Amino acid sequence: MVNTLMRPVAGAGSCVVGVTDMTNDLLVRRLAIRLEGDDRRVILRPFVLSNGRVRTLFDRLEPMDEYTSSNLLAEIEIGYADRHANLHAAFDEHFRLGSDLIGWSNGWSKTKQSLAGAYLTMEYAIDSAALFNPSIVPHPDQSNLPEGDVRFLMSLRATGEGHISSIVFRTGVITSDLKVNVDPLPTKLHRSRVAPDRAYDKNLFRQKLDEMSVHLETVDRVLERLPDNFSLAQLSLVVEEVRPTLSGVAPSGETLRTMLWLAQSNYKINLTTSTPISELVIFPMNEDESRGIEDLRMVRFVEDDGRVMHYGTYTAYNGFRTLPMLMSCHDFRRIEIHSLNGPAALNKGMALFPRRIGGNYVMCSRIDGENLFISYSDAVHFWDKAERLIAPKYPWELMQIGNCGSPIETPEGWLLLTHGVGPMRSYAIGAMLLDLKDPLKVIGHLREPLITPIGEEREGYVPNVVYTCGAMVHGNQLFIPYAQADKSTGISVVDLEGLIDRLVDGGVG
Numbered sequence: 001m002v003n004t005l006m007r008p009v010a011g012a013g014s015c016v017v018g019v020t021d022m023t024n025d026l027l028v029r030r031l032a033i034r035l036e037g038d039d040r041r042v043i044l045r046p047f048v049l050s051n052g053r054v055r056t057l058f059d060r061l062e063p064m065d066e067y068t069s070s071n072l073l074a075e076i077e078i079g080y081a082d083r084h085a086n087l088h089a090a091f092d093e094h095f096r097l098g099s100d101l102i103g104w105s106n107g108w109s110k111t112k113q114s115l116a117g118a119y120l121t122m123e124y125a126i127d128s129a130a131l132f133n134p135s136i137v138p139h140p141d142q143s144n145l146p147e148g149d150v151r152f153l154m155s156l157r158a159t160g161e162g163h164i165s166s167i168v169f170r171t172g173v174i175t176s177d178l179k180v181n182v183d184p185l186p187t188k189l190h191r192s193r194v195a196p197d198r199a200y201d202k203n204l205f206r207q208k209l210d211e212m213s214v215h216l217e218t219v220d221r222v223l224e225r226l227p228d229n230f231s232l233a234q235l236s237l238v239v240e241e242v243r244p245t246l247s248g249v250a251p252s253g254e255t256l257r258t259m260l261w262l263a264q265s266n267y268k269i270n271l272t273t274s275t276p277i278s279e280l281v282i283f284p285m286n287e288d289e290s291r292g293i294e295d296l297r298m299v300r301f302v303e304d305d306g307r308v309m310h311y312g313t314y315t316a317y318n319g320f321r322t323l324p325m326l327m328s329c330h331d332f333r334r335i336e337i338h339s340l341n342g343p344a345a346l347n348k349g350m351a352l353f354p355r356r357i358g359g360n361y362v363m364c365s366r367i368d369g370e371n372l373f374i375s376y377s378d379a380v381h382f383w384d385k386a387e388r389l390i391a392p393k394y395p396w397e398l399m400q401i402g403n404c405g406s407p408i409e410t411p412e413g414w415l416l417l418t419h420g421v422g423p424m425r426s427y428a429i430g431a432m433l434l435d436l437k438d439p440l441k442v443i444g445h446l447r448e449p450l451i452t453p454i455g456e457e458r459e460g461y462v463p464n465v466v467y468t469c470g471a472m473v474h475g476n477q478l479f480i481p482y483a484q485a486d487k488s489t490g491i492s493v494v495d496l497e498g499l500i501d502r503l504v505d506g507g508v509g
Helices: 051-061 066-083 087-102 110-119 202-211 216-223 232-246 252-264 496-506
Strands: 016-020 027-035 042-046 121-125 130-138 150-159 165-174 180-182 194-196 267-270 280-282 292-302 308-317 322-329 334-339 361-365 372-377 387-390 400-403 408-410 413-421 427-434 442-445 472-474 477-484 488-495
Touching (some): 027 180, 051 087, 087 121, 130 292, 130 472, 130 477, 216 232, 232 252, 372 400, 427 496
Antiparallel strands (some): 027 488, 130 150, 150 165, 165 180, 194 267, 267 334, 308 322, 361 372, 372 387, 400 413
């Protein structure tokens, strides 16, 4: 394995650089690793056109003879087949989208259908603008490793044209002597193909819409025509039936879009056993999620009976409202995506604890956009109440405080990395220690930040920001992948024992 798309930190003469951040004398070692976007990493996505333009395109293709169609398609294959593993599958999918949109049924040959699909397809460079906000967990496959090594799985927020965010994954190994090797980038990527949930519960669906403060009169006009358990196809049909009857109701259009958005945001992803996780791109394909999916916080969750589940919380965004989401899977081969529900499932930055406490799931969140909260629930998808854990306290976090991923269990307590916003909207990473039995009890809270942006880290899409969505312990060291100015990603290492000692000895001030 080799490091790819990396460059040394300024002044680095080896793979580890010792840096002391600001006035905090805990040694933060910045690794000479930087993960950056790559214009060559492209996926196939629909080239979305209006009904009229699709019809015009198909009318123009209609008289084209088979010989010309075949030659054009062959030229496209020569130009793009080596860039994508699923070229013809994408063409077929996008032709179906176009033909369904306008009700086209002219009996074209397979060749002409594929050609039409090619016209309705575009390449999208997923991380051409930025690669940031990482989280990291042990990889579900730890086979064939030397003793003392651990394989990791890192998620990152990738941003391309139009600042649309998707989720990508990188893998690698932390060796027994604490070196980090990141696997080479895959040559081809697989955009997630999603299947909607088979059925939605009417009562739960209405409850979630009520929490989202949409126009319930419109909601009820739709739901009264649906069975207690309905499919996405049934919902879509009824929405179109009801739409003309609501022309005089001011918020009805946005409410109907929100209903479809909510349904389409609950789905499944299947990844074949032969496809490496690092090739998977979870890309928002729903137009109502046009602003992307943001900041996956992964956690390896262990049930009381020892069963392991991988969860990840993230935010879906359509340009108008955010929707907190939960990803769940065993081995990243069958991934389920569902919305998080309840009055405490609000805002951004929800992070699940890695095990139950007192029989309940526990979540750290920032539901008011300013303070940290703790929530308990007996059902992982429903969060009814939250209690404030802590408010901003020190100068570097006075504007707002939030979590930086799921807490890490240590014998002394739950280690929770935090982010704080200070003067000049500068973001820094700090740390807290919470009681193992009662995480609402704060044992220690760093008075000074652990990581602040320095040097090149200050320059980027959003200056003066460092941020992480989750860290990982190996060999009594805390490995923190972190975003730099919302543009690139680095990795820092902190001695876990020294950090815990500081938190225990320093207390909360």
